[in-house]
Amino acid sequence: MGSDSAYTAISLEAWTFQLRWPDGIVRDTDLWLDPGESGKPRLRSLRPQAFQIGRMLASMLMLPDPRRNFNGTFSGLPVARHKGYVLTRLGFGPDTEFTGINDVVTIDPVFVDIDNQNEKVTIGIRNRWARIEAVYEHLDALPTNVRSLVVEHRAFMASGDPVDTHLSSIVRKLQGALIGAASGWQPDTDPLLGLEAILGIVPSPGPSLPPPDEIGEDEPTVSARSAHEYRLAKIRGVSGRxxxxxxxxxxxxxxxxxxxxxxxxxxxxxxxxxxxxxxxxxxxxxxxxxxxxxxxxxxxxxxxxxxxxxxxxxxxxxxxxxxxxxxxxxxxxxxxxxxxxxxxxxxxxxxxxxxxxxxxxxxxxxxxxxxxxx
Ligand SMILES: [Zn+2]
Known part of the structure; x- marks a missing residue:
């Protein structure tokens, strides 16, 4: 069932989480919500080799690998640098389904916040994914070594397999392959910008965030930013619900x-x-x-x-x-x-x-x- 209100973490103790990606694939995350002894719930992995949700989302979004802890993040822009930021928040959209029968949350991810010492950036998932798909569609124009890594990324995403270190290593290799291949691209930063530079793709100037009513009332800051973007773009109409x-x-x-x-x-x-x-x-x-x-x-x-x-x-x-x-x-x-x-x-x-x-x-x-x- 969709929901317009936020579920508190505590009410989801021991639930497991799936992720519905914009390509329609629903993936198991192998994560569950551990209430924890201190009463501060944490998402924990059921796998022997735990893989953090931040790394999972970053590699799916073709972002550099984040750090685990805020200490040691870099300062200044760009925020998305290899091991220079943390992924602090995942926004649940109204399509998120809570199935009480088997305690599964199917997350409809709408945005992630990434932070370093003094900067924060909100990335809209759908917009980012559309940019990645645009790159997938123009593979032929990429240098061979870069292309093969993008092909691997696409194949992994299309497989629907649970995301693990394999995907983050593809993104890391891609960052290596882009050095020298994409003029003006800074090493260790967002590889998608490098790919777009090579392909001459200019991301559409439209909003990067989902429309405000997809974000939900419990995310007032992001909603306000989104509303602003949509007012600027004057395209609210259809998607405004x-x-x-x-x-x-x-x-x-x-x-x-x-x-x-x-x-x-x-x-x-x-x-x-x-x-x-x-x-x-x-x-x-x-x-x-x-x-x-x-x-x-x-x-x-x-x-x-x-x-x-x-x-x-x-x-x-x-x-x-x-x-x-x-x-x-x-x-x-x-x-x-x-x-x-x-x-x-x-x-x-x-x-x-x-x-x-x-x-x-x-x-x-x-x-x-x-x-x-x-
Ligand atoms: Zn009532």
């Missing part, structure tokens, strides 16, 4: 599961989330009937497939799932809701056509193989 705003307006900032209104107050950010029923990455459905306005508790209960809406005739009712009954105490479930509760029509959009779609709910329940409690 109003899903959250539309959902909140249709439901009057009310949680459809408990009826509480957490919003519509000037100077207080709305506390209801626009939850997707079907992840739009998969179904491309950014319309009100594919959403439900939910408070934080009920967004969690829905995304974790514990309490879900089911139509009984034309009445929208809430049902606990077998998963909920089997794993949570009755007293806890009573705080979450009431089995077979009929959602009052006043809690739903005025237009029945905007109510959560029965068709989409059915697809979701089939996808997740949900069993309802008796």
């Amino acid at each position: 109003r899903f959250s705003t539309d959902i909140r307006a249709a439901y009057g900032n009310r949680c459809a599961f408990c009826g509480a209104v957490y919003g519509g107050v000037a100077s207080v950010r709305s506390g209801v989330d626009a939850a997707h029923i079907l992840a739009w990455s998969k179904y491309d459905l950014d319309v009100v009937p594919n959403g439900i306005s939910l408070c934080k508790l009920h967004h969690w209960a829905f995304d974790a497939a514990l309490l879900v809406p089911v139509y009984e005739g034309s009445a929208c009712t809430l049902k606990f799932t077998e998963l909920a009954i089997a794993n949570f105490a009755a007293a806890t479930l009573a705080k979450i809701g009431q089995h077979k509760f009929v959602v009052p029509e006043e809690w739903l959009p005025e237009e029945p056509a905007l109510w959560p779609s029965k068709k989409y709910l059915d697809v979701l329940y089939a996808d997740l193989a949900i069993e309802f409690a008796a």
Whole structure:
């Protein structure tokens, strides 16, 4: 299920992570979230030879190998230098899917932040990947030794294999091959710039970041930067999605599961989330009937497939799932809701056509193989 709100790390203890790349390939990362003794969760590798997520993403994005620790990073620009920066953050997009049934997060990566001692750069994943694909398409114009390494990179990415040191070594070799081959390119820096220099590719001046509403409200700084880029580029229109705003307006900032209104107050950010029923990455459905306005508790209960809406005739009712009954105490479930509760029509959009779609709910329940409690 897509989500417009951030999941806290702690709620994802012991979950494992997959990465959905812009080429459509979903890769296992072999990473899981370890709550840690200190209570500070960390992503850890399940592999005997641990491979950090920062190195994984850098090599997929054809960026120089990052450092593991911030200490020892360089200062000044460019930030992307071999072992001169750290990858500090991975932005999860709204297509990120949290599948509570088997505790898997399928990350829709939208940006990474890379930092050194005094600089920070945000790199939009889709834009960067489009630039890499443009290079893949012009292989013939590259010098032989450079070309063979780009071919290796492309083949590795197309294989869908879990990313390991093999890919980062390809990128490292590419940096070596570019020395002298790309005029004006500084050794140890971003190899993509060297490749583009050889090919005479000038990256399009459009935004490098995803549109602001793909970034999510929990990334205000990046969203603001993105909004600025899109205003400058004046291309917002099509990709600008109003899903959250539309959902909140249709439901009057009310949680459809408990009826509480957490919003519509000037100077207080709305506390209801626009939850997707079907992840739009998969179904491309950014319309009100594919959403439900939910408070934080009920967004969690829905995304974790514990309490879900089911139509009984034309009445929208809430049902606990077998998963909920089997794993949570009755007293806890009573705080979450009431089995077979009929959602009052006043809690739903005025237009029945905007109510959560029965068709989409059915697809979701089939996808997740949900069993309802008796
Ligand atoms: Zn609620």
